Amino acid sequence: MASKVTFIGAGNMAGAIIGGMIESGFSPDDITATAPSDDFLAPLRERLGIRTDTDNDAAVAQSDVVVLAVKPQIMREVCEKMRDAVQARRPLIVSVAAGLPAETLEHWLGGNLPLVRCMPNTPALVGAGAAGLFANDKVDEAQRRLATELMESVGLVEWVEDEALLDAVTAVSGSAPAYFFLMFEAMEQAGVKLGLPSDTARRLAMQTALGAAKMALSSDKPPAELKRNVMSPGGTTERAIEHLEDAGLRRIMAEAMTACADRAGEMA
Numbered sequence: 001m002a003s004k005v006t007f008i009g010a011g012n013m014a015g016a017i018i019g020g021m022i023e024s025g026f027s028p029d030d031i032t033a034t035a036p037s038d039d040f041l042a043p044l045r046e047r048l049g050i051r052t053d054t055d056n057d058a059a060v061a062q063s064d065v066v067v068l069a070v071k072p073q074i075m076r077e078v079c080e081k082m083r084d085a086v087q088a089r090r091p092l093i094v095s096v097a098a099g100l101p102a103e104t105l106e107h108w109l110g111g112n113l114p115l116v117r118c119m120p121n122t123p124a125l126v127g128a129g130a131a132g133l134f135a136n137d138k139v140d141e142a143q144r145r146l147a148t149e150l151m152e153s154v155g156l157v158e159w160v161e162d163e164a165l166l167d168a169v170t171a172v173s174g175s176a177p178a179y180f181f182l183m184f185e186a187m188e189q190a191g192v193k194l195g196l197p198s199d200t201a202r203r204l205a206m207q208t209a210l211g212a213a214k215m216a217l218s219s220d221k222p223p224a225e226l227k228r229n230v231m232s233p234g235g236t237t238e239r240a241i242e243h244l245e246d247a248g249l250r251r252i253m254a255e256a257m258t259a260c261a262d263r264a265g266e267m268a
């Protein structure tokens with residue numbers, strides 16, 4: 001029988017994952033989302049045909065997997081309230097909340113639970129996410145596969161075996177969409193300085209990023225080689241890359257990402 005999955009919280013992240021799950025073949029009948037008021041639930045129910053409930057305990061009592069998808073600030077209260085229902089059922093817990101360690105969540109839920117902590121990123125909202133996952137020692141192989149399936153429905157999944165590495169995942173993918181948005185801003189501004197209309201520069205920059213990512217993902221060549229392939233000696237690309245290297249782009253990225261990972265560590 002298919003696993004029953006309940007999302008505690010029916011916001012952006014839950015909606016994105018549920019949409020992806022249904023597209024990748026999960027039955028809406030096996031999915032429940034909860035929220036304190038039906039106002040949040042009605043749109044999801046109508047759009048996706050899933051089950052909904054305003055009672056977290058009742059939904060948990062029917063579930064093999066419980067996905068924690070409320071804001072981190074209210075997570076403790078939500079977990080402690082449903083502790084008895086969770087302990088009676090002992091489902092796999094999957095958390096997508098930023099910055100809350102597995103042990104803390106497990107403790108709030110009464111302890112001794114299989115728990116997967118996930119660091120997703122916002123492109124999950126358009127089905128192109130990249131997530132790092134960590135499983136505690138109570139998660140079995142079937143539960144790992146199930147967590148992989150859930151998160152793969154909205155993008156790429158990579159497992160880490162040490163929870164502290166989720167801070168590195170935060171630096172490489174969790175916070176990283178913003179690095180590219182900054183790059184788009186900078187490229188648009190530079191394109192305008194060179195005479196292009198801003199819309200034109202913006203679209204060209206974004207499409208080029210998408211194309212470069214697609215090329216790199218579908219190639220067996222490392223990025224360094226792909227880069228060399230577009231740099232003819234004495235040509236235009238070589239001139240630009242020399243500037244970026246001389247200006248210390250690699251050092252700047254390393255410093256920014258170290259700062260990001262350090263901040264993630266402080267928040268956990």
Ligand code: NAD
Nearest residue numbers: 008009010011012013034035069070071072096097098122
């Ligand atoms: P959101 O505000 O869109 O959704 C939160 C949902 O929780 C709402 O539907 C709200 O009604 C519901 N809720 C509030 N109290 C509840 C309760 N007592 N019981 C059940 N549901 C309750 O938030 P979001 O952006 O979807 O974020 C959810 C989680 O995902 C957060 O922990 C966040 O850290 C994580 N996350 C989000 C993103 C993102 O791109 N949005 C990225 C990475 C991680």
